Amino acid sequence: MASIVQTELTLPAAMRMQQLVQDYVRGLTRLAGLPEDQRESLSLAFWEACRNAVEHAFDAENPGTLKLSGTLTPTTLVLSLGDQGLPFYQMQGVRDATPDPASPAPVCRGMASVSSCFDEVHWSYHGVEGNELRLTKNLTGVCGPPPPEAEAAGDRLEPAEPAAPETYTVRLLRPGEGLRVAQLIYRVYGYTYPHKDFYYPDRLDHDLATGRLVGVVAVAGDGEFAAHLGMTRWDLGPLGSVGAFMVAPAHRGRGLTKLLGQRLQAEIQTLGLVGLFGEAVTIHTISQQIAVGLGYRVTGLKLSDLELHFNRLPRRDGPSSSWEREADPGLQRQTLVFIFHYLAPPAPKTLFPPPRHREMLTKIYGNLEVETKFLDPTLPTGPGEIKIHFDQVSGVGTIQVNRIGSDTRPKIIQARRDLCDLAGAQVVGLCLPLGQGGAPHLCEAAEADGFFFSGVLPQFAPDGDFLRLQYLNIGLEPESIHLYSPFAKELLTYILREKERVGP
Structure with a gap:
């Protein structure tokens, strides 16, 4: 075949x-x-x-x-x-x-x-x-670690003894090594990691061979995979997503984060990408801290966008932070911090911001170090173009407006209602192209329907950046959102205020 x-x-x-x-x-x-x-x-x-x-x-x-x-x-x-x-x-x-x-x-x-x-x-x-x-x-099954049933029956993960001090070989992950990454992720997360493809060696090997995954590993002296950091490019386009960072418990505290980040960054520079993005969880701030250290900037927050199963893994020294002590195991909807990193200085952008959000957008682009020119809104003409997507597993719907037309407003309002009422979406994201003059008018109409400001998705629109709005069809617990950077905290305060303003 x-x-x-x-x-x-x-x-x-x-x-x-x-x-x-x-x-x-x-x-x-x-x-x-x-x-x-x-x-x-x-x-x-x-x-x-x-x-x-x-x-x-x-x-x-x-x-x-x-x-x-x-x-x-x-x-x-x-x-x-x-x-x-x-x-x-x-x-x-x-x-x-x-x-x-x-x-x-x-x-x-x-x-x-x-x-x-x-x-x-x-x-x-x-x-x-x-x-x-x-x-x-x-088409493929999970790797060698025991199934969840065995763990539930008493075959629990044992706390790891710290490994002896040693040097590590940091290199690219190769096709055929998917099983070893799957075994590493099991040692770190058990079966709780949300991106399930990492438990399937054949899928990892296929993604490595096709270029959809670029991975870097730290290899201990005995050949053990001590840590991994990867970048995915599902559509092989100009953007990549960095994530899947994991360090085996026995090898923590050895500075592997920096070593892996430097090696992956060097490989990324050879690919000619425009930028990197990520979505950091907010059940803790560890991944946010790592991202900020690598040059990422916060551009938005996706409230309750991910359903995550948190499981407290055993540690010989007990929980290392307050979030480990306070987080309740089990399924939880998580807010994500959207982060972005330009790999080269971007060209100035001409945008049509909604007047109400002009000040916050100025701060977001200032944080990105992007020069902007803001123009006044214009009325849309002609037919629009939208794409609507619903992920049945996560319960998240997305309305993406690629071209704003005179017929776009009623379409997005109807799409939101039917995504929630018929498809059962718990969260709906609305993406409006900031490079088109009708964006402010469409934003105002969407807010009248209950959408609220969520941030910016740089380079995601066919003609530039998306303004992201959000609609929640479920409750929200703001106290469960843990943020690292002062700007992320300021942005959350603004988003919650906007959510309250537009009403239920």
């Missing part, structure tokens, strides 16, 4: 296409080497998605077509369903009832159960290009 297999199939949006759809999926799952029971379950689950589109996205006078695509890699099978019918977030059938658990059929039934057959479920709306449902099935 080739390293990557890509296929496409276009069919009429009709119920009579069921057999063709299922045969298409069965063929791909057979090629992926999945067992027969999974092949059948996945084919039926994918047909449920197609059936939902046939029934709710089209009418008899405009039957339309379904575009099926499959991408098979050594680590994943991704099935995509595209249509140009009614936007997915307006389809009343998207929340079909959960199937009867007593049903003897071991298959997925109803859109609410598709996620039980696939590992990742992502809805996207691409404007005039239509809807896309992307379903991912992972």
Whole structure:
């Protein structure tokens, strides 16, 4: 089998296409080497998605077509369903009832159960290009560490004895070493690390081979991986995200943070990237401190944007900080600090800031050391372009405005309501292009609907930077947000004040 297999199939949006759809999926799952029971379950689950589109996205006078695509890699099978019918977030059938658990059929039934057959479920709306449902099935199992059940039964992680003083070899991570990184992350986090791909060696090796992951490791004298720091480029674009920093308990306090950061920075300089970004958790300030030390600047806060399972790992010397003593183990929604670092001095930016937020935006760009020219708003004309995405696993929806048009305002208001009411989004982010004159008017309209200021996403818009607003469909506990830099604290105060101003 080739390293990557890509296929496409276009069919009429009709119920009579069921057999063709299922045969298409069965063929791909057979090629992926999945067992027969999974092949059948996945084919039926994918047909449920197609059936939902046939029934709710089209009418008899405009039957339309379904575009099926499959991408098979050594680590994943991704099935995509595209249509140009009614936007997915307006389809009343998207929340079909959960199937009867007593049903003897071991298959997925109803859109609410598709996620039980696939590992990742992502809805996207691409404007005039239509809807896309992307379903991912992972093909590889976890690495050598014991499963969570064994840990729950008493096979607990033992506190580590400090390693003897030694020197370390700091080098790039190589394809084929994914298992050793997975074992390191287990020693550091158990099974609580939120980015689950790091527990799957084959996925790590694939990302290393394709350039989506650049990793640096500190290797002890006996060959043990003592620490890791990585950078991901999922779309191989001009931005990278640094993270996955971990140090084995026995090797802490040896200055490995600085050594890894320097080596990774040297490698990044060879890639010609524009900048690096990250999202630091706020259950503690350790990652924020490291980021500030590496030159990152705070540009925004994403309130309650991540569901994180915190588990207090054993330490011989007990909790090392107040957050370890006070944090309650278990699932928690976490606020993230958005940080950005330009790799070269950026060119001056011409922006259209909302008048209400001009002062705070001046501070954010001043903190980034970016020269700006602020212009007065203009009225949008012509059709707009928006993309809407919903991550069913995290419960986070995103409305991304690429072009502001005269029709954009009602679309984002309707999208927010349907993401919350139909899809069940707990958090909705709204991204407005600051380089377009209609941004201030659209910001004001969104705030009237309950969105509030959240910060700036530099270089994320097709034409520059996004102003990010946020809508919460859940509660918030500000006292659980721990921040390191004075500017981050000032920004949080401003955001909370804006949240209160726009109301529930």
